[in-house]
Amino acid sequence: xxxxxxxxxxxxxxxxxxxxxxxxxxxxxxxxxxxxxxxxxxxxxxxxxxxxxxxxxxxxxxxxxxxxxxxxxxxxxxxxxxxxxxxxxxxxxxxxxxxxxxxxxxxxxxxxxxxxxxxxxxxxxxxxxxxxxxxxxxxxxxxxxxxxxxxxxxxxxxxxxxxxxxxxxxxxxxxxxxxxxxxxxxxxxxxxxxxxxxxxxxxxxxxxxxxxxxxxxxxxxxxxxxxxxxxxxxxxxxxxxxxxxxxxxxxxxxxxxxxxxxxxxxxxxxxxxxxxxxxxxxxxxxxxxxxxxxxxxxxxxxxxxxxxxxxxxxxxxxxxxxxxxxxxxxxxxxxxxxxxxxxxxxxxxxxxxxxxxxxxxxxxxxxxxxxxxxxxxxxxxxxxxxxxxxxxxxxxxxxxxxxxxxxxxxxxxxxxxxxxxxxxxxxxxxxxxxxxxxxxxxxxxxxxxxxxxxxxxxxx
Ligand code: SF4
Ligand code: SF4
Numbered sequence: 001x002x003x004x005x006x007x008x009x010x011x012x013x014x015x016x017x018x019x020x021x022x023x024x025x026x027x028x029x030x031x032x033x034x035x036x037x038x039x040x041x042x043x044x045x046x047x048x049x050x051x052x053x054x055x056x057x058x059x060x061x062x063x064x065x066x067x068x069x070x071x072x073x074x075x076x077x078x079x080x081x082x083x084x085x086x087x088x089x090x091x092x093x094x095x096x097x098x099x100x101x102x103x104x105x106x107x108x109x110x111x112x113x114x115x116x117x118x119x120x121x122x123x124x125x126x127x128x129x130x131x132x133x134x135x136x137x138x139x140x141x142x143x144x145x146x147x148x149x150x151x152x153x154x155x156x157x158x159x160x161x162x163x164x165x166x167x168x169x170x171x172x173x174x175x176x177x178x179x180x181x182x183x184x185x186x187x188x189x190x191x192x193x194x195x196x197x198x199x200x201x202x203x204x205x206x207x208x209x210x211x212x213x214x215x216x217x218x219x220x221x222x223x224x225x226x227x228x229x230x231x232x233x234x235x236x237x238x239x240x241x242x243x244x245x246x247x248x249x250x251x252x253x254x255x256x257x258x259x260x261x262x263x264x265x266x267x268x269x270x271x272x273x274x275x276x277x278x279x280x281x282x283x284x285x286x287x288x289x290x291x292x293x294x295x296x297x298x299x300x301x302x303x304x305x306x307x308x309x310x311x312x313x314x315x316x317x318x319x320x321x322x323x324x325x326x327x328x329x330x331x332x333x334x335x336x337x338x339x340x341x342x343x344x345x346x347x348x349x350x351x352x353x354x355x356x357x358x359x360x361x362x363x364x365x366x367x368x369x370x371x372x373x374x375x376x377x378x379x380x381x382x383x384x385x386x387x388x389x390x391x392x393x394x395x396x397x398x399x400x401x402x403x404x405x406x407x408x409x410x411x412x413x414x415x416x417x418x419x420x421x422x423x424x425x426x427x428x429x430x431x432x433x434x435x436x437x438x439x440x441x442x443x444x445x446x447x448x449x450x451x452x453x454x455x456x457x458x459x460x
Contacts (some may be wrong), residue, residue, distance in 0.1 A: 005185040008416035009111025016395045017053045023062040023085030038074040038229035056394045092383040095313045108378035111411035113227040128323045129357045129446035137302040138428035153424050154431040157187040157368045160280045161304035180278045190217035191370035194312045195388040206407025222297040251275045266301040282307045287327040292334040305345040325364045332365020355419035365437045375418035378412040379405045387417020
């Protein structure tokens with residue numbers, strides 16, 4: 001049995017002042033000028049150490065406060081209050097919410113699963129991944145306890161094309177060709193970012209992280225530099241320029257390469273594989289209404305890995321865009337129907353923001369998924385998108401230390417890995433491979449709504 005996959009976590013403290021959920025409001029007007037102000041009694045000396053982070057325009061009061069409420073309760077004129085911090089409320093947007101961003105920061109800093117301790121206080125349904133629930137029927141007697149080690153749960157998945165049969169020669173030797181397959185111990189690869197500050201440091205942090213975790217990071221062909229070369233065994237080269245300019249020596253040492261979909265995609269795949277037959281070729285597709293037929297056509301022509309990438313909100317292009325989980329579900333079921341699903345690896349990406357999204361997309365039919373923005377958030381990104389406009393990053397991510405960044409990424413992935421194990425254990429499933437397409441173990445809001453309300457209004 002292979003050794004149990006374990007992600008080492010380490011302390012990787014924040015480099016910038018945290019934006020916390022609650023903030024302090026301390027009125028000066030009405031102060032009774034007490035002989036001893038309650039502010040002096042703060043055991044954390046929050047008021048005495050008060051400062052301003054002028055880059056982020058943040059008052060240190062909010063992040064240093066430990067929420068003991070002592071000053072709030074003891075001020076005789078009730079001049080000190082705690083309330084929702086406006087800077088927190090302004091984080092991200094409708095999809096990348098402050099709760100998601102601060103949850104990612106916590107996991108990246110600590111490597112631990114965020115636990116509220118007071119049960120789930122949110123709504124029970126919503127758009128996208130929130131319209132789906134998993135069957136945790138084994139949670140009361142988790143026979144597969146992956147985190148605490150009672151039984152091994154594997155999160156390893158294969159990337160590549162799978163042979164549907166094996167042919168043997170007269171001497172009993174395997175005579176049919178075995179397509180190249182790459183195993184990753186976590187069903188996650190790191191994708192290119194939709195926006196980020198310029199420079200090599202962020203891609204380098206992704207590569208360091210991918211190598212430490214045993215997975216892969218997608219790197220643009222134009223981004224291959226002397227500094228990134230040592231990471232080639234954990235890099236997926238995305239062909240974003242002239243394929244002819246890729247040197248044979250580079251193709252020979254790469255393990256996975258990605259090409260954009262197009263009429264020449266299969267011809268290009270064959271060309272790369274003629275140089276390096278051990279190379280796994282991924283085809284990157286934008287999901288849309290025609291994707292099911294396109295996926296089948298590519299598989300029939302020999303495609304190995306299909307990478308379906310939605311936008312940062314998990315949506316495809318078009319006037320009535322589907323969410324990534326709906327499209328992956330449709331593609332998966334179509335390929336199952338045509339008997340072609342097992343030949344190919346499907347990787348889904350775009351809008352993956354939480355560990356539960358990882359499990360949900362796999363249930364909808366993906367073998368693995370690609371993530372992008374959470375890795376940047378792990379390195380303290382505020383999802384303010386200033387970099388997209390060419391404005392300076394408030395947390396100076398262009399100059400991030402790649403090693404520190406990779407520690408934060410490893411911590412985040414450790415927390416996600418633990419959550420995936422929790423989900424698999426609670427579902428009674430022993431490996432991530434078997435979670436793929438397990439739609440019978442999930443409930444979908446649209447299906448329930450249809451079933452419940454279908455009979456309403458009908459006369460008996
Ligand atoms: S709530 Fe407690 S920790 Fe926060 S400033 Fe007041 S006394 Fe200090
Ligand atoms: S904090 Fe803002 S400017 Fe910096 S990387 Fe994140 S989105 Fe871009």
